[in-house]
Amino acid sequence: MTDFSLELNEDQTTIQKWVHDFAEDVVRPAAEEWDEREEFPWPVVQEAAAIGLYGFEFMATALGDPTGLSLPVALEELFWGDAGIGLSIMGSGLAAAGISGNGTPEQVMEWVPQCYGTADDVKLGAFCVSEPDAGSDVSSLRTRAVYDEANDEWVLNGTKAWITNGGIADVHVVVAAVDPELRGRGQASFIVPPGTKGLSQGQKYKKHGIRASHTAEVVLDDVRVPGHCLLGGKEKLDAKLARAREAGHSGAKQPAMATFEATRPAVGAQALGIARAAYEYALDYAKEREAFGRPIIMNQGIAFKLADMKMEIDAARLLVHRAAWMAATRKEFVAGEGSMSKLKAGEVAVWVTEQAIQILGGYGYTREYPVERWHRDAKIYTIFEGTSEIQRLVIARNISGLRIE
Numbered sequence: 001m002t003d004f005s006l007e008l009n010e011d012q013t014t015i016q017k018w019v020h021d022f023a024e025d026v027v028r029p030a031a032e033e034w035d036e037r038e039e040f041p042w043p044v045v046q047e048a049a050a051i052g053l054y055g056f057e058f059m060a061t062a063l064g065d066p067t068g069l070s071l072p073v074a075l076e077e078l079f080w081g082d083a084g085i086g087l088s089i090m091g092s093g094l095a096a097a098g099i100s101g102n103g104t105p106e107q108v109m110e111w112v113p114q115c116y117g118t119a120d121d122v123k124l125g126a127f128c129v130s131e132p133d134a135g136s137d138v139s140s141l142r143t144r145a146v147y148d149e150a151n152d153e154w155v156l157n158g159t160k161a162w163i164t165n166g167g168i169a170d171v172h173v174v175v176a177a178v179d180p181e182l183r184g185r186g187q188a189s190f191i192v193p194p195g196t197k198g199l200s201q202g203q204k205y206k207k208h209g210i211r212a213s214h215t216a217e218v219v220l221d222d223v224r225v226p227g228h229c230l231l232g233g234k235e236k237l238d239a240k241l242a243r244a245r246e247a248g249h250s251g252a253k254q255p256a257m258a259t260f261e262a263t264r265p266a267v268g269a270q271a272l273g274i275a276r277a278a279y280e281y282a283l284d285y286a287k288e289r290e291a292f293g294r295p296i297i298m299n300q301g302i303a304f305k306l307a308d309m310k311m312e313i314d315a316a317r318l319l320v321h322r323a324a325w326m327a328a329t330r331k332e333f334v335a336g337e338g339s340m341s342k343l344k345a346g347e348v349a350v351w352v353t354e355q356a357i358q359i360l361g362g363y364g365y366t367r368e369y370p371v372e373r374w375h376r377d378a379k380i381y382t383i384f385e386g387t388s389e390i391q392r393l394v395i396a397r398n399i400s401g402l403r404i405e
């Protein structure tokens, strides 16, 4: 039994300070440059690897905290530094989570370290689920995986859209339909090892925010991977498909949903970091900036905005920490608590960063000040890893017990 506590323990405050120092000294000073360049910030990721912040050991330590709070605490600090760079450091974690969630212990040991490489030779991972015509509706994936029994190989064909680190990653984890008729329950995940023929990068997207993070299409053209690259193994997949065929369309719960609920608080924590950066900046600015002969914070119109910004951030953090604690202690999510945390934090980040622009006035609207960048960065948090509408759907279905559409 691990009690929930609002007080961070010594290990957690140590991680918090360590990540904060890196965010303040290395990440934030580099943020504007990489946003403008719209390129993957290799030197910053290499620095993160050199101190052990980028790497599977860090993720293993953070995830090993029985209270579940180390990871959200660390992510809030890193993303306080910059979200585009933060995602470049954390993007490989999506692939690692896909492998850990579906792979055998041997597959996890073999492939997760390869998603990160070493401090001297940094590698990347990418998690490829979304497609041009299947984003929220992940059950309609068109990418096909066909088994070639004679060669014990899987053949993958299709196009993936919006993939973080897509095409520049060393390890791509690809979710594909093995039996499209079974929709979500007919899918499986595959490792595409480094250098595999037939995998290429399609268009790289030009984005509104998180511009340092690389997002691109991944094209799979007769990609052949060995049988052992099927995560979880063939026996397990065959048994899963047989169960799904037996259940027919009775609508058995998709097991992936439980995993999503558990990872959502980490995404919420990233949004919190952006919101806090904007709030702190706006608070300082409001005390300095004078209009009508007094600091603008002396007007309730500004001071109350800041009070609400602080309150909303604290409320979002409580939801994030609650859901992270529930996931780590394996409490059952009965009301979509994971979704609540991501939904609230994402919407708070968008709202708080907009208020920050308002408080900075004309200056806030220019690229001379960071708040417009934070606002652009925040917006992705109502879209990826499940849109705000999808999070509301999860909560609504949980509280009602009904299949709300």
Ligand SMILES: Cc1cc2nc3c(=O)[nH]c(=O)nc-3n(C[C@H](O)[C@H](O)[C@H](O)COP(=O)(O)OP(=O)(O)OC[C@H]3O[C@@H](n4cnc5c(N)ncnc54)[C@H](O)[C@@H]3O)c2cc1C
Binding pocket: 094, 127, 128, 129, 130, 132, 133, 134, 135, 136, 137, 161, 162, 163, 164, 165, 207, 210, 215, 380, 383, 384, 385, 386, 387, 388, 389, 390, 393, 405
């Ligand atoms: C920068 C970025 C990085 C990304 N990284 C990755 C990645 O690494 N790997 C990956 O696999 N994917 C990634 N994605 C994809 C992301 O998860 C999808 O964009 C997201 O799930 C939404 O899908 P969509 O864009 O197809 O929107 P759609 O599903 O087409 O949705 C469009 C609108 O309709 C709404 N909507 C859809 N269905 C419903 C419904 N039933 N009820 C109410 N409203 C509904 C949505 O909420 C949204 O507002 C990334 C996306 C971006 C932009």
